[in-house]
Amino acid sequence: MKFKQKEGFFGNVECVSSKYSISRRGEIHTKVIDIPSPFNGRFRIDDVLEQSRHILMEFNQIYDSYYMGINKIEFYDENNDNVPYKNTCVDGEDVDHDNIKAAMPANGWWATCGEEHSLVFDFGKMVKIKEVYVWCANGASTPRIISITDAKSKTEQPKDEDPFCKSAYFQLAGNAGTDPEKNTFRKTPGPAKLLITLDDIVGILNANPPQSGFESFLSTDGKNLFVFYAKGAKTRALNYYFGEEPEAAVKLARSISLKTGVAIDDVAKRSMTLEELRAVRAIIVSKCVKKKWKSSEDRQLRPEDVNMYDFNFNLVKPITKKKHESLKELFDSGDSSPTYYVSHWFGGSVLDLINSCESHAMMHDLDASEAKYWVYAFANRHLDVGSDIVSDPSQSSFNRAMELAKGVLLIVDPKFDVVTRIWVNYELHRAVHSRLPIDVAIFNEGAIKMIVNQDLPNETTYQKRRREQQFPCDAMCDKFFQLQLHQGKASLENDKIRILNVMVENKANLDSKSIV
Numbered sequence: 001m002k003f004k005q006k007e008g009f010f011g012n013v014e015c016v017s018s019k020y021s022i023s024r025r026g027e028i029h030t031k032v033i034d035i036p037s038p039f040n041g042r043f044r045i046d047d048v049l050e051q052s053r054h055i056l057m058e059f060n061q062i063y064d065s066y067y068m069g070i071n072k073i074e075f076y077d078e079n080n081d082n083v084p085y086k087n088t089c090v091d092g093e094d095v096d097h098d099n100i101k102a103a104m105p106a107n108g109w110w111a112t113c114g115e116e117h118s119l120v121f122d123f124g125k126m127v128k129i130k131e132v133y134v135w136c137a138n139g140a141s142t143p144r145i146i147s148i149t150d151a152k153s154k155t156e157q158p159k160d161e162d163p164f165c166k167s168a169y170f171q172l173a174g175n176a177g178t179d180p181e182k183n184t185f186r187k188t189p190g191p192a193k194l195l196i197t198l199d200d201i202v203g204i205l206n207a208n209p210p211q212s213g214f215e216s217f218l219s220t221d222g223k224n225l226f227v228f229y230a231k232g233a234k235t236r237a238l239n240y241y242f243g244e245e246p247e248a249a250v251k252l253a254r255s256i257s258l259k260t261g262v263a264i265d266d267v268a269k270r271s272m273t274l275e276e277l278r279a280v281r282a283i284i285v286s287k288c289v290k291k292k293w294k295s296s297e298d299r300q301l302r303p304e305d306v307n308m309y310d311f312n313f314n315l316v317k318p319i320t321k322k323k324h325e326s327l328k329e330l331f332d333s334g335d336s337s338p339t340y341y342v343s344h345w346f347g348g349s350v351l352d353l354i355n356s357c358e359s360h361a362m363m364h365d366l367d368a369s370e371a372k373y374w375v376y377a378f379a380n381r382h383l384d385v386g387s388d389i390v391s392d393p394s395q396s397s398f399n400r401a402m403e404l405a406k407g408v409l410l411i412v413d414p415k416f417d418v419v420t421r422i423w424v425n426y427e428l429h430r431a432v433h434s435r436l437p438i439d440v441a442i443f444n445e446g447a448i449k450m451i452v453n454q455d456l457p458n459e460t461t462y463q464k465r466r467r468e469q470q471f472p473c474d475a476m477c478d479k480f481f482q483l484q485l486h487q488g489k490a491s492l493e494n495d496k497i498r499i500l501n502v503m504v505e506n507k508a509n510l511d512s513k514s515i516v
Contacts, residue, residue: 010319014286015250017242020171024050027234030149036462037063038139042076042131043463045148047362047447050235051128052150055085058118061144068117069141071109074133075121083127089120089152111141120152131458163213163230164205166198170234172216172241172303173289174224183224185217195220201228212446213237218289222300225289236446240355241285241303249278250286252331261325262334268400270328270379271338274361274368280327280378281354284311308346308377320381327378338374339366340439341402343428344411345421346377346491349443356411356441359448365457373409374401392510393426393499402430407453412442412476419479422488426499444472486516 016022031048049055055075062068075083087102088095091112095102103110103119123129136142147154169180184195187204196204201217205228213233218225229237243249252275264270272280285303287293293301293314301310316327328336340360344353353375361371376398393399402408408431411418418424431438437453449471456464485503490496500515501507 010253010256010283010315011287013250013253013283014290015247015282016172016285017238017246020176022170022238022242024235024238027232028149028151028155029232029235030147030154032145032147034145034466035134035136035142036460037142037144038136039142040135040137041460041463042133042458044131044458046078046128046130047359049129049148049150051126053123053126054088054150054152055121055123055129055132056118056147056149056152056154057121057132058116058147058149058154059143059145060116060147062115063140063142063144065138065141067111067113067141068115068143069109069111069136069138070103070134070143071106071137072133072135073104073119073121075123075129076131076133078128078130080130083123083129085121085123087119088122089118091117109137117143161231162202162206163209163232164202164228165231166202168231168234169226169228170237172225172227172285174219178224180224180226183219185219205230211444212240214240214446216302216304218300218302222289222292225302233446240351240446241281243278243281243355243358245278246282248275249282252276253279253282253286255332256330260332261330262332264326264329264335266335266400267326267379267381267397268374268404269335269337270326271336271372271374271401272328272378273331273333273336274358274366274371274373276328276331276333277354277357277373278368279331281351283315284350287315304349304351306350307348308344308350311350312377316377324381326381329381336372338401338405339370339372340374340407340409341405341427341431341436342373342375342409342411343424343431344375345413345418345424347417348411348413352413352443353411355443356448356450357409360409360439360441360450363450363452363456374405392507393495393502394430394507398423398427399430402427402434402436405436407437407439410438410440412440414442414444416476416479419476419483420487420489422485422490422496422499425483425485425488426503429503440471440476442472442476 029049031045033043059068075085077083087104090100090103093100132148171178181198184197185201187194187196205215209230214227214229214237216225216227227237284306288301288303288306293306293310295301295310342357357373379397428438439450439452441448441450451468451471485500488496497513497515498510501510501512506512
């Protein structure tokens with residue numbers, strides 16, 4: 001059954017990165033990996049490195065030997081194909097095959113004295129390397145640290161140079177080519193009347209650098225939005241606002257018209273594909289400032305500020321008011337049983353949620369069409385908090401969608417407010433009783449940090465331990481240990497009472513307030 005929708009559901013969704021000619025080039029990225037001894041495995045680098053013709057690998061420190069030994073190095077692209085290469089430089093010297101010979105591919109192994117060495121690899125064309133395979137058979141001569149850079153050489157930033165400067169920015173909203181130096185800005189957070197200049201912004205960011213490495217500032221008139229980034233953090237910022245394929249996301253958002261949309265009777269099968277989530281991100285980035293979206297406190301929003309309450313109020317409710325479709329049903333993909341059920345709270349950033357799903361799919365090696373995430377706000381037709389809640393919470397769409405999923409993805413906000421939400425705790429309660437694996441993601445220090453319940457593809461036990469050490473477990477656990485469920489928060493008090501009664505198996509008296 002096709003919906004006859006009004007023309008232009010989302011209006012003109014702009015490709016913001018194209019409008020402002022934002023280039024992903026001009027920045028060099030390095031991923032540093034410490035490896036166990038001996039080592040034989042792959043590690044992922046496409047979460048940090050960009051497409052490049054060259055890769056520089058630097059090897060430092062040795063476990064217990066006077067020489068370093070490496071048996072094999074291989075590179076794999078996004079299709080998991082082995083990428084051929086030439087080793088063109090060894091320890092800063094060009095390979096001429098007479099005085100300087102190529103180290104790789106090795107004839108048995110490459111053994112060389114000293115604790116610091118480097119190799120440059122040339123692929124002959126621009127390529128996005130997904131994973132690097134390294135084999136060091138001799139434990140004593142295995143290097144401890146490997147640094148991988150998407151360039152032939154690495155440019156170091158002077159130690160006394162500030163990370164933020166007036167030229168390190170890109171524009172997200174306003175007239176293209178607007179000079180930020182000719183604008184005044186609002187301090188975020190801060191009083192609306194407190195105005196600051198470009199010099200003030202750079203001073204503020206250098207004095208108190210944001211953990212993410214970037215921050216956006218809205219002009220006083222609310223029309224222009226600029227993102228200022230620290231040196232080396234441009235790509236991180238671009239990925240946060242656009243992902244790696246912004247044109248495809250915008251194309252999908254623009255494709256929704258009078259003739260698109262598929263009714264899905266079973267709310268549990270209204271999960272979003274990764275492409276659809278990316279289209280939502282493109283819509284938020286394109287329209288948030290241009291349409292001057294407001295929060296419930298009447299504050300103008302930046303894209304990263306938009307939570308589910310804001311998104312529903314400013315976009316979803318107005319365009320679905322007459323037909324009561326869900327956001328999912330505006331797309332043409334039809335029934336989508338969830339791969340993962342997303343547990344989150346409505347006050348969390350929508351961009352954080354989408355980026356978490358994107359990183360989660362990448363880490364589990366799921367392609368965009370295979371990864372499907374069930375998000376209540378996108379699945380519910382009425383799009384009012386509580387509108388799909390039946391008297392028995394265990395019979396709600398939440399529960400039925402979870403039964404179809406292979407696991408739960410918990411999205412944690414930076415302040416860990418999600419821990420206090422009664423619906424989230426009920427979802428986790430159901431997941432544990434159903435023996436569903438639970439993965440946890442948080443946007444922290446400019447990247448998605450994650451702990452997962454099952455082994456990830458091509459991840460060794462050592463790499464798993466290193467990844468989990470980056471997750472702020474202590475802070476999250478402190479919040480959970482302080483939790484008292486009867487003091488949990490819900491948008492509707494009846495939900496809280498019924499959920500608590502269900503959790504203690506008091507279904508005969510779901511509305512009994514004695515539980516609190």
